Amino acid sequence: MGASGGGFLVMVADRRQALATGVALGAAVAAPAPAAPYRTGMSDVRALQGRFAKLIAADHKKGGDKGIEAAALALADEALALRQRGSCSQRVRRALYATAAACVSSAMWAATDGRRFDEALRHHERAAGLAQESGDQAILFRIWSHKGSLYRHLGRPADALDANDVARRLSITRRDPLFASLGHARHAAILGLARDKAGVDRALGCAPDAMLRADPGEWRPLWLTAFYDEAEVHSLAATAYLAADxxxxxxxxxxxxxxxxxxxxxxxxxxxxxxxxxxxxxxxxxxxxxxxxxxxxxxxxxxxxxxxxxxxxxxxxxxxxxxxxxxxxxxxx
CATH class of the missing domain: 1.25.40 (Serine Threonine Protein Phosphatase 5, Tetratricopeptide repeat)
Structure with missing residues (x-):
């Protein structure tokens, strides 16, 4: 083949190379970049807590509702799914478990309020496990205090006292007198069921005293501040004295x-x-x-x-x- 034929072959080869390079570049541009791993943050936790606040409001309005119980369990599942979705800091991990525990605890209370006691006991076991994962003393207090109330509704004062004592021995009751106050007030209601009249008087003397020592400016979880105040102390006192005849x-x-x-x-x-x-x-x-x-x-x-x-x-x-x-x-x- 002559010189012109050789030049033609070179041109063809160059065109093929250019075409291959163009296809490769096109493919590289079209291919999606790998997705960055999701990192769960406190903004996710705050979004869950905002929805939890709405559940608390609904519970105080009508309570004992199966819909509230189901919604609380679903929200707990969302919190745990976020934990599995991506990486997070230790602080966020604990907050997710605490939020899930708070939601299951609300489901437990809705079941107790609705007289669905077997379901309430099952919710307690799950809530307690999640609370241990979180290390959150406030939610541990809530869960064990709720169990004491559950046993009181079941007419089992000895079990109720034991459960409430778990709550009252937590370090948060020494750090924050408002938690101690609630522990005393609920203890009084249980002691009334046990017909311990002297014990009722002692506990009801401690509850308002502890409340007066509590710093009103200190941050506390919504589930506590939404309901616990002087009115609730009097209501639990009425419960205690009624049970004590x-x-x-x-x-x-x-x-x-x-x-x-x-x-x-x-x-x-x-x-x-x-x-x-x-x-x-x-x-x-x-x-x-x-x-x-x-x-x-x-x-x-x-x-x-x-x-x-x-x-x-x-x-x-x-x-x-x-x-x-x-x-x-x-x-x-």
Whole structure:
């Protein structure tokens, strides 16, 4: 082949090389860059906590709701999924576990409030495990304090005292008197069930004293600040004295509580009003007791159970026109 033929072959080879290079460059440009690994941060945690705050608000409004229980469990699962999604700092890891534990604890409380006690016990085991992973003393306190309340509702005062003692021995009760105050107030309610009248008086003396020592400017978790205040101390005092068969003191504390409740504590107000009705009935004030009971919205599961007990006691104590009138209202509710 002549010189011109050789030049042609070189040109063809150059064109093929250029074409191959262009294809390779095009492929390199078109190929997506590998995704950067996701890093979970405190902004993710704060987003979860914002949704948790809405659950707390719903619980204080209606409580005991299966929807609240399911939503709390779903939010806990989201927190744990974020932990698996990518890397995070030790601080974020602990915060995710604490948030998950708080959500499961809320599911436990919703189940307790709704009288679904077997579910509540199962939620406690899961919440306690998550709280241990977090190392968060505040949520550990909440979980064990809730278990004490659960056993109180089950009529098991010895178990309730043991569970509440776990909460009261945590170091957070020494660092923050407000936690100590709640521990004392709930202990009083359990001691009332155990008919330990002297113990009730001691615990109810400690609860307000500890509350007065608490620094109002200190940061505390929403689940605590949303409900625990002087009104709740009086409400738990009413519970304690009612269980200890000290009706006059129970009535006085119930009245004090009802004057102090914040507007969003709808469920708590209904529960305390039911306790007031029981205290009045125990003192023979049947007409006042019925009027008090009739003022309550009975949609809440625990309130309905309390009013069912009130109805049985009213029939035993005062059968007749007052009972008959109440029974008609009760059945219509």
């Amino acid at each position: 000290r009706g006059a003191e129970a009535e006085a504390h119930a009245h004090a509580s009802l004057t102090l409740f914040r507007p969003h504590l709808v469920r708590s107000r209904s529960i305390t009003t039911a306790r007031l009705a029981r205290a009045q009935l125990g003192q023979g004030e049947t007409e006042r007791a019925v009027a008090t009971a009739a003022s309550i919205d009975v949609a809440h599961p625990r309130v309905r159970a309390m009013l069912a007990s009130f109805t049985r006691d009213l029939r035993r104590i005062a059968p007749g026109p007052v009972y008959d009138s109440w029974e008609q209202q009760w059945k219509a509710a």
